[in-house]
Amino acid sequence: MGKLEGKVAVITGGSSGMALASAKRFVEEGAYVFITGRRQEALDEAVKLIGRNVTGVRGDASNLDDLDRLFDTISQEKGKIDVLYASAGWGEGVPLGEITEQHFDATFNLNARGTLFTVQKALPLFNDGGSIFMTGSVASHKGFPGYSVYAASKATLHAFARGWLNELKGRNIRVNVLHPGPIATPMQDQVLTEEAKLMFESLIPRGKMGLPEEIAAVALFLASDDSSFVNGMELNVDGGFSAI
Numbered sequence: 001m002g003k004l005e006g007k008v009a010v011i012t013g014g015s016s017g018m019a020l021a022s023a024k025r026f027v028e029e030g031a032y033v034f035i036t037g038r039r040q041e042a043l044d045e046a047v048k049l050i051g052r053n054v055t056g057v058r059g060d061a062s063n064l065d066d067l068d069r070l071f072d073t074i075s076q077e078k079g080k081i082d083v084l085y086a087s088a089g090w091g092e093g094v095p096l097g098e099i100t101e102q103h104f105d106a107t108f109n110l111n112a113r114g115t116l117f118t119v120q121k122a123l124p125l126f127n128d129g130g131s132i133f134m135t136g137s138v139a140s141h142k143g144f145p146g147y148s149v150y151a152a153s154k155a156t157l158h159a160f161a162r163g164w165l166n167e168l169k170g171r172n173i174r175v176n177v178l179h180p181g182p183i184a185t186p187m188q189d190q191v192l193t194e195e196a197k198l199m200f201e202s203l204i205p206r207g208k209m210g211l212p213e214e215i216a217a218v219a220l221f222l223a224s225d226d227s228s229f230v231n232g233m234e235l236n237v238d239g240g241f242s243a244i
């Protein structure tokens, strides 16, 4: 029997990278999964790759109307949620001195505001005893030049988690933050030069980036009852990158 047998999971930004690898793993473990993303074509490809027990719902996680549509669809199709993995996020390097209002607003709108409203709008459908976790970043624990706004937007998630788990304790809903280190995903190809990738790899003890499947294994742990006593944690999954 799978670790998520009969569970309904929602994964925002699930059409690519770590969240797609997690969606695939969750289905293999018995879950029905809803994935989201803005590009219909990428969603269709992801649904095809996962193959069964998955629905793709197009939408922008920073747009509240799109979030309403997502949870309306889930309400009609399944009527409940057991696991929410709020992973849609974005960050690009902009150094202090060049930060614009647009850069700040776009980063916080998705990573902080979008994540908050994703969780809040999911709650009416949430089963007691469920698991919520959000994708942070080890960047929020480091001082990478150019990434202060991204790091700050991801740092909000732990503050959210602490307050929310306390507010949700009567329903036994756990709230955690998964902080990936450098992971080889399509996003990395968009935001990092080859030189930057080599620099990050040189800071990882094993000398190689993480793989989406290595994040999926931890996402499964946080989603399942294996982590029943794990609550309010910031879990760094980075091969030791932030420890040294």
Ligand SMILES: NC(=O)c1ccc[n+]([C@@H]2O[C@H](COP(=O)([O-])OP(=O)(O)OC[C@H]3O[C@@H](n4cnc5c(N)ncnc54)[C@H](OP(=O)(O)O)[C@@H]3O)[C@@H](O)[C@H]2O)c1
Residues within 6 Å of the ligand: 012, 013, 014, 015, 016, 017, 018, 019, 036, 037, 038, 039, 040, 042, 059, 060, 061, 062, 087, 088, 089, 090, 091, 110, 135, 136, 137, 138, 139, 179, 180, 181, 182, 183, 184, 185, 186, 187, 188
């Ligand atoms: N890769 C890393 O090294 C790394 C490290 C630490 C943290 N992270 C975080 O990990 C998460 C996933 O990153 P990844 O590297 O796996 O990226 P990825 O492969 O580029 O996947 C990102 C996914 O999110 C979706 N997405 C982006 N913006 C969205 C929005 N506004 N609304 C809904 N969906 C959206 C994308 O689809 P559409 O483009 O079609 O919307 C795609 O499915 C992000 O929160 C990122 O900040 C990444």
